[in-house]
Amino acid sequence: MNSTQSTVGSGRRRHPRRGRPGRRRGPATWALAVAAVGALASGCASPLRDLGPLPPRYTGPVLPADAVVADLTAALAAEGVAVRRMPVDPSGAECHEALGAEHPPVAAEAAVRAAFDRARSAYGWQPATGPGEEYLSVGKGNWTATTRIDTRPSAGAPAAPVVISLVCDGRRATPPAPAGSPGPG
Numbered sequence: 001m002n003s004t005q006s007t008v009g010s011g012r013r014r015h016p017r018r019g020r021p022g023r024r025r026g027p028a029t030w031a032l033a034v035a036a037v038g039a040l041a042s043g044c045a046s047p048l049r050d051l052g053p054l055p056p057r058y059t060g061p062v063l064p065a066d067a068v069v070a071d072l073t074a075a076l077a078a079e080g081v082a083v084r085r086m087p088v089d090p091s092g093a094e095c096h097e098a099l100g101a102e103h104p105p106v107a108a109e110a111a112v113r114a115a116f117d118r119a120r121s122a123y124g125w126q127p128a129t130g131p132g133e134e135y136l137s138v139g140k141g142n143w144t145a146t147t148r149i150d151t152r153p154s155a156g157a158p159a160a161p162v163v164i165s166l167v168c169d170g171r172r173a174t175p176p177a178p179a180g181s182p183g184p185g
Contacts, residue, residue, distance in 0.1 A: 134148055143167070
């Protein structure tokens with residue numbers, strides 16, 4: 001006897017996965033299944049509503065760039081790293097600053113880590129999420145300071161570069177000049 005034949009005396013062939021012999025799904029069943037899948041797909045794929053701009057990450061008072069630069073410069077100076085303010089975007093964007101220094105390669109990483117710890121303990125900076133494991137980040141108000149902790153110099157260089165990037169959340173400490181009015185300077 002074939003495995004697709006019924007063992008009961010009916011003699012009709014039956015497929016083992018199809019249930020009762022002679023029973024087929026009708027067109028109405030298929031139409032309902034297709035309609036259900038279509039309704040489900042169209043309900044889940046409806047266009048997203050625009051809810052407007054995202055709220056700022058920080059809702060407190062906006063800190064000026066000079067204040068955050070002064071905090072980090074002091075924290076780094078206390079650890080023996082003399083940083084200088086680097087030139088930034090020529091358009092005068094207030095939401096990006098950079099600090100740079102060269103430090104003896106043996107102590108650069110330890111000094112930068114200690115300076116970020118000092119910024120947290122003495123100046124009110126908080127731990128922040130960095131772009132990866134090889135970065136240190138701290139935040140204060142609407143600013144985030146990030147540096148790469150891999151401060152190895154290039155071959156033969158007497159000092160390791162230290163670069164700290166400061167970025168604000170997009171709100172300016174001083175409002176931009178209204179259109180049509182002369183800018184500063």
